[in-house]
Amino acid sequence: MDALSSLIDGFGVLGDPMNIMYMFIGITLGVLIGVLPGLGGANGVAILLPLTFSMSPTSAIIMLSCIYWGALFGGAITSILFNIPGEPWSVATTFDGYPMAQQGRAGEALTGAFTSSFFGALIAVVILTFLAPLVADFALEFGPAELFAVQLLTFCSFVGMGKEPPFKIIASMMFGFALAAVGQDPTTGQLRMTFGWYELLRGFDFLIAVIGLFGIGEILLTMEEGLAFKGKTAKINPRIVLQTWAKLPKYWVTALRGSIVGCWMGITPGGATPASFMSYGLAKRMSKRGPNFGKGELEGVVAPETAAHAAGTSALLPMLTLGIPGSPTAAVLLGGLLIWGLQPGPLLFIEQPEFVWGLIASMYIGNVAGLIVVLTTVPLFAAILRIPFSIIAPVIVVICAVGAYTVNNALLDMSFMLVFGVIGYVFKKMNYPLAPLVLALVLGDMAESNFRNAMILSDGSLSIFWSNGLVGSICGLALVMLLWPVFSAGLRRLRGTTSQLPAQ
Amino acid sequence: MSRKPKSALLASAALIAGAFGFGLVSASEAQAEWKPTKTVEFIVPAGTGGGADQMARMIQGIVQKHGLMEQSLVVVNKGGGSGGEGFLDIKDSEGNPHKIIITLSSLFTTPLATGIPFNWEDATPVAMLALDEFVLWVNAESPYKTAKEYVEAAKAGGGSFVMAGTGSKQEDQIITVGLEQATGAKFKYIAEKGGGDVAKALVGNHATSTVNNPIEQVSFWRAGQTRPLCVFDNERIKLTEKVTADMAWSDIPTCRESGVDIDYLMLRGIFMPADVPEDAVAYYIDLFQKVRETPEWQEFMAKGAFNTSFMTGDEFRSWLQKAADTHEDLMTKAGFISG
Numbered sequence: 001m002d003a004l005s006s007l008i009d010g011f012g013v014l015g016d017p018m019n020i021m022y023m024f025i026g027i028t029l030g031v032l033i034g035v036l037p038g039l040g041g042a043n044g045v046a047i048l049l050p051l052t053f054s055m056s057p058t059s060a061i062i063m064l065s066c067i068y069w070g071a072l073f074g075g076a077i078t079s080i081l082f083n084i085p086g087e088p089w090s091v092a093t094t095f096d097g098y099p100m101a102q103q104g105r106a107g108e109a110l111t112g113a114f115t116s117s118f119f120g121a122l123i124a125v126v127i128l129t130f131l132a133p134l135v136a137d138f139a140l141e142f143g144p145a146e147l148f149a150v151q152l153l154t155f156c157s158f159v160g161m162g163k164e165p166p167f168k169i170i171a172s173m174m175f176g177f178a179l180a181a182v183g184q185d186p187t188t189g190q191l192r193m194t195f196g197w198y199e200l201l202r203g204f205d206f207l208i209a210v211i212g213l214f215g216i217g218e219i220l221l222t223m224e225e226g227l228a229f230k231g232k233t234a235k236i237n238p239r240i241v242l243q244t245w246a247k248l249p250k251y252w253v254t255a256l257r258g259s260i261v262g263c264w265m266g267i268t269p270g271g272a273t274p275a276s277f278m279s280y281g282l283a284k285r286m287s288k289r290g291p292n293f294g295k296g297e298l299e300g301v302v303a304p305e306t307a308a309h310a311a312g313t314s315a316l317l318p319m320l321t322l323g324i325p326g327s328p329t330a331a332v333l334l335g336g337l338l339i340w341g342l343q344p345g346p347l348l349f350i351e352q353p354e355f356v357w358g359l360i361a362s363m364y365i366g367n368v369a370g371l372i373v374v375l376t377t378v379p380l381f382a383a384i385l386r387i388p389f390s391i392i393a394p395v396i397v398v399i400c401a402v403g404a405y406t407v408n409n410a411l412l413d414m415s416f417m418l419v420f421g422v423i424g425y426v427f428k429k430m431n432y433p434l435a436p437l438v439l440a441l442v443l444g445d446m447a448e449s450n451f452r453n454a455m456i457l458s459d460g461s462l463s464i465f466w467s468n469g470l471v472g473s474i475c476g477l478a479l480v481m482l483l484w485p486v487f488s489a490g491l492r493r494l495r496g497t498t499s500q501l502p503a504q
Numbered sequence: 505m506s507r508k509p510k511s512a513l514l515a516s517a518a519l520i521a522g523a524f525g526f527g528l529v530s531a532s533e534a535q536a537e538w539k540p541t542k543t544v545e546f547i548v549p550a551g552t553g554g555g556a557d558q559m560a561r562m563i564q565g566i567v568q569k570h571g572l573m574e575q576s577l578v579v580v581n582k583g584g585g586s587g588g589e590g591f592l593d594i595k596d597s598e599g600n601p602h603k604i605i606i607t608l609s610s611l612f613t614t615p616l617a618t619g620i621p622f623n624w625e626d627a628t629p630v631a632m633l634a635l636d637e638f639v640l641w642v643n644a645e646s647p648y649k650t651a652k653e654y655v656e657a658a659k660a661g662g663g664s665f666v667m668a669g670t671g672s673k674q675e676d677q678i679i680t681v682g683l684e685q686a687t688g689a690k691f692k693y694i695a696e697k698g699g700g701d702v703a704k705a706l707v708g709n710h711a712t713s714t715v716n717n718p719i720e721q722v723s724f725w726r727a728g729q730t731r732p733l734c735v736f737d738n739e740r741i742k743l744t745e746k747v748t749a750d751m752a753w754s755d756i757p758t759c760r761e762s763g764v765d766i767d768y769l770m771l772r773g774i775f776m777p778a779d780v781p782e783d784a785v786a787y788y789i790d791l792f793q794k795v796r797e798t799p800e801w802q803e804f805m806a807k808g809a810f811n812t813s814f815m816t817g818d819e820f821r822s823w824l825q826k827a828a829d830t831h832e833d834l835m836t837k838a839g840f841i842s843g
Contacts, residue, residue, distance in 0.1 A: 046552045046579070050565035053800070143710035144694065184585050187695055189617045189672030190842060191585060198592055198620060202584020322707070323723060324700040331553025334700065338719065339562050341807055345723020408589075409580055453694040457666060457710075 003130050010357030013058060014365060022055070022063035023362060027370045030070015031377075034086050035078055036403055041071035041087065042328035043406065049336050057340035058355050062362040064336060065316070068329050069121070069366050072272075072312045073374045076113035076305060077381055080106060082396055084215035088206060089272035089308035091438055092280040094214060096293060096300025103296050106382040107240035108247075111375065112298050113305045115248055116255060118371045120306035123259035124266065124313035125363045132349065135314075136321035139267050144453035145464045147268070149474035151447040154274045154439070156482035157281040164433045172432050176440025179204045186449035187456075199412050206441045207407045212417040213434050215400040217424025219393055238379050244298075251302045254283045258303045262310025269318050271327050272311035273442050277435070279307030285484065313363060320344050320356065538783035540575040540602055547580050547594065547605040549587030549614075554698060555636065555717065557581065559772060559804075560606045566798050572791060586610050586674060588620040595626045597777040601784035604630065609675040609770045612831040617673035619842035624828060627775040629820050630788045633796070635811035636770040638679055638715045638736040639756060643706055644729050651734040651762035654713065655687045663690035668702045668711035671695055673840045676702070678831065679715045679736060679768050681838040686766040706730055717770075718809035722747065734759040736768045741809050753809045769811060771827065773820070789816050 014020065033044035045064050052060035075087030080097035093113060100109035127135065142150075159169055182193040183203025194200040248255075258279040265275035283303035284293040293300045315327045323344040325331035337344050342352055349356050384392070404417035427434055458464035466472040546564065550556045560579045567577050582590035587610040597603050605627070615622045640651055648654040658665040669676025672695040680693050694711065696702045699720035705711040706721075707729050714721070715736070724730040726748050734757050735741055741753040759766055774792060776785065795801055796814060805812050815823055835841055 042552050046557075046561065046581075049561050050568055050579075053565035053569055140704065140708035143705065143708060184618070185672070187672055189586060189674070189695075189840075191618045191620075198585075198588070201618070201620065202582075202589050318704075322700065322704050323720070324704045325553060325698070328552065331551075331698070332557075335553045335558040335561065338558055338807070339565070339804065341803060343719075343723045343726075343807075346727035346729065347723055408584070409582070449695065449697075453696075456692050456694055 006353060006357045007129055007361060009353070010359075010361030011365075013354055013358035014062075014361050016059075019059050019062055019358075019362070020365075022059050023066045023366050023369055024373070026063040026066025027070040027073075027366065027373050030067035030072075030370075031074035031077075031374060032070075033067065034071035034074020034076075036086065036399060036406075041068050042332050044071060045329055045332045045336075049332065049339070052336070053339070057337075057342055058358045060340065061333065061336065061355070061359055062366070064333055065359065065362065066366045066370070068312065068333070069363075069370045070373075071329070072121075072309050073114055073117055073370050075308075076117065076301075077110065077374075080109045080113060080301075081381060081384060082215070083218040084396065084400065085210050088210065088442060089276045089304075089312070091210060091214070091273070091435065092276040092304035092308075093301055095280065095304075095435070096295070096297050099294070099296035100298070100301070101385065105296065106385055107378050108244045108298065109301050110378045110381060111241045111244035112248065112301045114371060114374045114378070115245065116258070116302040116305035117309035118367055119255050120259045120262050120308070120310035121313045121363070121367045123256070123306075124263050124310040125360065125367070127263055128314060128317050128363070129360055132317060132321065135267050135317055136346070139269070139318045139322060139324075141470055142268050144450045144457060145467070146471045146474065147270075148447060148450035148454055149465060149471050149478065150265070150268055150270050151274070151443050151450065153474055153478040153481065154270070154278050154443060155447070156478040157278055157285075157484075158436055158439055159482055164431060168432050169436050172427070172434065173436035173440045176437035177444045179209070179437075180441050180444025181448070186445055187452045199410070202408060202410075203445075204416065204441065205407050205413065206438065208404050208413045208416050209420050209441055210438055211400045211404050212420025213424035213427070213438065215396065216418060216421025217428060217434075219396060220421060220425040221428055222389060222393070240382075241375055241378060247298060248302070251299050254287060254299050254303050255306045257282060257286070258306030259310040262307035262312075263314045265307070266311035266314030266327075267317055269315055269324065269327070270311070272308045272315065274439070275311035276304035276308040277439055280304045281481075285488075316359075316363075320348055320359075321346060538601070538781060538787045540573065540787075542602055543575055544573070544577050545580050545603045546577050547582055547590045547603065549582060549590030549605060549607065549610060551583040552581050555719075556606050556608050556772070559633070562800070562804055563606075563792075563795055566795050566800050567791070569800070570794070570798060572794050585618055585620065586614045586671060588614050588618055588622070591615070591622040591627075592620060594775065594777050595622055599779045600777050601780045603777055604788060605775050606633075607771060607773050607775055608636075609678070609831070611771065611773075611775075612828050613674050613678060613835065616832060616835050616841050624775075624824055626778055628778055628780055628785060629824060630774040630776055630785055630816070631792050632771060632773045632813060632815040632820050632823065633792060634772045634805060635813050636717050636772055637741060637809055637811055638675070638768055638770070639718055639721065640683075640733040640736070640759065640764075641706060641714045641716055641721050641725075641730050642712065642733060643709060644731045645709075646712065646731075648733065649731075651757075651759055651764045654733055655683070655689050655764055658689035658691065658712075659687070663692065665689070665691050665713065666694060666711040667691040668694050668696055668705040668714050670697070670699055670702055673835070675768070675770050676715050677840075678834055678838075679766070681840075682766045682768060682834055683764065685834070685837060687764060703730075718753065719807065722809075732756045734762045734764060736766060737811065738767045741811070743806060743809055771824075772810070 075090035076093050078084045078086040079090040079093040080101050083094050083098040085091045097109045185192050261279045262275045280303045284290045289299055315330045318324045319330045319334050325334045401414050404413045454464050465475045548557050548560045564577050564579050567573050594605050611624050642648050667680045677693055702714050703720050706714045707724050736759050743753040746752050
């Protein structure tokens, strides 16, 4: 109703030059955090949280949330340049971003990724501004059965997505589930598959796997192929930003779809990582350029980036109105709110309007600031690819190792990272896709505990998955997605095209 | 092992000092002379964002803001296996005075439920910082006004009532089985990831009740979406300031008052590895006393409706022994002990 006037008051809060300064500091730190794999947004925010106690809560959350935006932007950089996702939600960005960089189009990919991120965030903030109360009620509808249905949908939409044979996709996914099961059983609290080795009780962290599978695996592969980056010929042209912008408008459907998927996943809360995968999968299926996905298609960068950033932004809504964090970083921000004496919940919007609207206004300006910061660095980052591989490779390995260590402060994780690197290399050589493994490792735990909770609620009856319209329609959609390969295989046969080798 | 000779040495040093007429140096002042010589690691046996993590980062912020330590204090999360990772780290750091850990009930429950080789006596207790309260909550649309009514309805429901809680075989589930054992009612327990998810399950009617900490539910209570029935403490919460239009924390009856014979409080305490010098323990006790005196800490305690008991030394040890026995008893009866 009076959201607009509240928002204008919010911009007033930002008039304080100190707040603008905190915003730029936050964005810059965030981009750095996003670039370094392992040091995720959650860790970054957690480390800086105690430093903010001397600020006002509004300034503090503006700075911390800007770190978060920065990390969302920054995660794409290493994904595109080196095939190493800096953050979990940038895994899907590697699928097309890295091939683009190899073709010497790194600048285009980076510009596309940043601009898409910005677009996704913008859509999410607009929804946040005008629909917050409605959306909060929608999130309440999601119990264990509904959440499992969302996860099922993510898995199912993935099975038919790759160009690899479905068997290989499922094998890779099952390997991911097996790894996700190591550690602690979420429902009974008992240890499993640790074989009496207590180092395993924290399970396999998804970030370690990603750093190893993608980062180290890629280095091994490049070494075999002759110690050269294919992107070496990258042209450094500051005008690349404008040239890319001219191309982007034709992907508006994909961008809009990605933003909607992202908002939905952020609010439910499913998280930015599944959102980016789902958006990529949908785009691949629905776009007429779908068959080119995985070979360096700009649209394949737009899809996951819009979704990831929209999800990351809208994840703050359930945090503010319900006190449930939609992402690990939101969980830390939530802790910050409590420490500053702000109580997230249905009354926060009424009792702390200055704080809430200041934060929302900062999302608008913070994302504009973020876009400016990252776009100016595009030529700089693209230039990294011109450094000879023999110099940059050891640097990447060190960054990967430090990142793997940072996740849990455990030396053993660095060994796991190397093992994952070898697995990643073997997978690529044998043409098994890595993404389903990663997806299963991210969502496996959550899907399992939601499924088992749903079973406890229904006394073991599967009928809970069509017990109401919401859960029934999500499950139905999931089945359609699962059976899609059958249709598309039929179509492909009709068109007479042979299946192609996937790009790395 | 090195503890005795060292304190004997200190005592004799004090004696000698006394003999030479500088007798003003008391033994305790001499003990307080240990100081960290490098960064102190503050382990949180839980993930980022949870209650223990918030408290640790609050303490880190207070220490920094008031300059209570010369060296820095760094929070490190080791939450794997319900905190087992953090506890094993403390066990392996024998004699290291630059490591402290904040504990919650998982200090007792995790080793019992998972079988990891750790016992609270493998660490050195420093101080009890506070106790966390638990409250029985129902959705405000439900007809139950007292704990007694709710438990009777749950009994009549024959196991169809759903209790949502944080984690598995941890405090929330222990309270649930305690409630079952005390009343004969049966609940379906669903394990959620964090207190916020638990609160949401209740507001969204995916659960019939929860035992959330005050801070996890207060905003929904104030918004009229949930209702507190009783507090699992042997006395009422002391905060008399109105939280909703007509109720303060102190207006919530204890569960015993409402005829439900159970209480449970969760330890928020500080431990160190085994075999650390006694003067190092004294240093940290002194540090946390200073933290407790800051206005930030007191406000934090009031916001979360904590029980602000503080204990150290033998008093703390005997409290711990009793709490360990209670947990073992409850978990044995519930069949939660890992084979």
